[in-house]
Amino acid sequence: MTEQTTLPPHNIELEQALLGAVLTNNDAYWRVSDFLDPGHFFEPIHGKIFETMASLIRVGKAATPVTLKTFLPEKLTPDLPMMAYLARVASEAVSVLNAPDFGAQIRYLAMRRQLLTFADMVKSVASDAGSDQTGTDLIEIAEKELFAIAEKGGSGTGVHSFGEALVKAVDMAGKAYQRDGHLSGTATGLNDLDRQMGGMQRSDLIILAGRPAMGKTSLATNIAYRVASSFRSQFKTDGTEETVDGGRVLFFSLEMSSEQLATRILSEQAEVASSDIRRGRIREDQFQKIVDTSNALTRLPLFIDDTGGMNIAQLCARARRQKRQSGVDLIIVDYLQLLSGSAGRGPQNRVQELTEITTALKALAKELDVPVMALSQLSRQVESRDDKRPQLADLRESGSIEQDADVVLFVFREEYYLRLKEPKEGTPEHLAWQGQIEQAHGRAEVIIGKQRHGPTGTVRLAFEAWLTRFSDIKHSTSGEPIP
Secondary structure, eight states: OOOOTTSOSOOHHHHHHHHHHHHHOTHHHHTTTTTOOGGGOSSHHHHHHHHHHHHHHHTTOOOOHHHHHTTSOSEEETTEEHHHHHHHHHHTOOOGGGHHHHHHHHHHHHHHHHHHHHHHHHHHHHHSOOTTOOHHHHHHHHHHHHHHHHHHTTOOOOOOOHHHHHHHHHHHHHHHHHSGGGOSSBOOSOHHHHHHHTSBOTTOEEEEEEOTTSOHHHHHHHHHHHHHHTOEEEEOTTSOEEEEESOOEEEEESSSOHHHHHHHHHHHHHTOOHHHHHHTOOOHHHHHHHHHHHHHHTTSOEEEEOOSSOBHHHHHHHHHHHHHHTOOSEEEEEOGGGOBOOTTSOOOOHHHHHHHHHHHHHHHHHHHTSOEEEEEEBOGGGGGSSSOOOOGGGBOSOTHHHHHOSEEEEEEOHHHHHHHTOOOTTSHHHHHHHHHHHHHTTEEEEEEEEETTSOOEEEEEEEETTTTEEEEOOBOTTSOBOO
């Protein structure tokens, strides 16, 4: 197993030295476990040895040449027994202190090999492109592959053992236990909603739907602000940054400009009506509060893309680029029906187009390993019912929205509909109506219509219309909502 110049970049001696370090001191494994995978090793048997050692160490057992023997082939080559090879590797071990540097070098060489394979793939795709493919299609294929290399560090394997999956599940549970609120996902900042959902789970597609004027965009901006404002990170041993709390938010605003969106958040935090901010009807003390709030908000890791007329391929490409350049922990799309399908796919009806869009958004959530929240309009059939509360059947234009979504949330404000049917003043009906209005005033409901990981149900929130702000309802000591 000597290194040859005709082979891709690799260093067999480096791999042997790291394996030896782990064999002689199992603590060395924990110094590389969060960034080094079996797929990073050039020599397949080295990857198998590393994987076997990891499976033993993770369950508290010793990984030595003797304990590994049971799980590995008896002979490395016809003339070299596996035990003899492991003993030789252990005798040439480096210090446990050098393990992170050696692991980083192995990962770096794996990434170089992946980039060379990527270059060959791009050349092949460009040479064999069909007449039905556009330049955008080819760029998306290349960008997707490049992002995978950047994220996975050249591991190059999409297959994981059940043991690896279990380790990740236990790690997620441990982080949830340590985090404030014990949430396994990213907190929305609305405590009652978080308790029902466990936060927004990574790789989930969350649909937030409602009729016009219900407050979909307001709720989305409220969540975006809360996630961005609580962002906290730390650096891992390999030098990469890991989000500990909150997150960096990428907001695709296909309807409103970035300025309008920023005004909404500024209004909410400065507690000055956005209509007053736009018209300049503010006092001196309010203006100073706006300036102070604005200075604080500029530091938020909240990024807005307000490009209109975007198609799903462009959105996915921009999301990958943002994840690679600045990091992303939550993506919000406002809203689904303003997206179009990929260019160059021939004529499609709207149902086919929506199916393509929701499928792509779900794939994007899995690829980037972040929750994607997509806002959606509801059909007009809601208005024809006495009870205006939305149902899954009200999702517009495509059953694929319900099918692809992991979570479906509906925003509903009864007060809006009550005000549309005010009876004549002075009548008994008007008195009854006033009682209903008082009960519904400042109240909103988020109906969880679907949730793969938990229960459905209704979460009641407070809503301040003048600030377009959703918040938790305050409860008395007896648990009753405070009016």
